[in-house]
Amino acid sequence: MAVGTADRIAAAARTIVLDEGADRVSMRRVAAAVGITPMAIYRHFSDRDALLRAVxxxxxxxxxxxxxxxxxxxxxxxxxxxxxxxxxxxxxxxxxxxxxxxxxxxxxxxxxxxxxxxxxxxxxxxxxxxxxxxxxxxxxxxxxxxxxxxxxxxxxxxxxxxxxxxxxxxxxxxxxxxxxxxxxxxxxx
CATH class of the missing domain: 1.10.357.10 (Tetracycline Repressor, domain 2)
Known part of the structure; x- marks a missing residue:
């Protein structure tokens, strides 16, 4: 089964949380880790809080x-x-x-x-x-x-x-x- 973009975004945010803590999660860092633009994240998560809620x-x-x-x-x-x-x-x-x-x-x-x-x-x-x-x-x-x-x-x-x-x-x-x-x-x- 293919992993969807939202799952890849959440997984990248989770990795940052595990390694550095939630305060280090930014849309730019997550986007860079996934290989998408920061704006693309907003198609899946309304904001940073929504992304952290998913994690x-x-x-x-x-x-x-x-x-x-x-x-x-x-x-x-x-x-x-x-x-x-x-x-x-x-x-x-x-x-x-x-x-x-x-x-x-x-x-x-x-x-x-x-x-x-x-x-x-x-x-x-x-x-x-x-x-x-x-x-x-x-x-x-x-x-x-x-x-x-x-x-x-x-x-x-x-x-x-x-x-x-x-x-x-x-x-x-x-x-x-x-x-x-x-x-x-x-x-x-």
Whole structure:
């Protein structure tokens, strides 16, 4: 199957994002990489933001595809662990794309946290909700618990990406696991 021009444009923009970050994506650079004029991009994407949204949407697909692999989905704790490990793997393997997914306005990451637009929050909330129904987690507001979990992970990932933690990836994974265990078990005496 032939790759269309829009796909080639998005792929070139994605390469720039992966290598240098979203702020380095320009219509001129993308056009040069594809071998077209900058104006030709506008036949496929209305502006730079639309192009970055397309790159982000593909990133969300890649991230959520990671959650489709692995053990059966009959254990809410394992499902939550798989979701968070997939998020962590993605963030460590493709830090600049992860940043685009979480910082770019529009796409699936936009909207209020209760709007069902975030694949991460949706996956975490589904596992939390099932865990509450099965008595594995204490009854609580599902959306707020999911937000707490996602915010903890995103905060830690952002600090690691900024070099503020000074940890190797292996050490960082241990920190994330320990922090999540503390959150789920509480820190009370």
């Amino acid at each position: 982000a949407e593909q990133g969300w697909v890649e991230l959520t595809d990671r959650w489709g692999r692995g053990e059966p989905r009959d254990n809410p704790r394992a499902e939550l662990r798989r979701t968070l490990n997939g998020l962590l793997d993605f963030a460590l393997e493709q830090p600049k794309l992860y940043t685009l997914l979480h910082d770019h306005r529009g796409g699936r990451s936009g909207g209020d946290f209760r709007s069902d637009e975030s694949p991460v929050l949706n996956a975490v909330a589904a596992a939390v909700d099932e865990g509450m129904h099965r008595g594995l987690f204490a009854p609580d507001e599902v959306a707020e618990v999911a937000l707490s979990i996602a915010a903890l992970m995103h905060g830690l990932i952002s600090m690691q990406h900024a070099g503020r933690l000074g940890l190797s990836d292996a050490e960082f994974r241990v920190l994330c696991g320990t922090a999540m265990t503390r959150l789920l078990h509480g820190v009370g005496a």
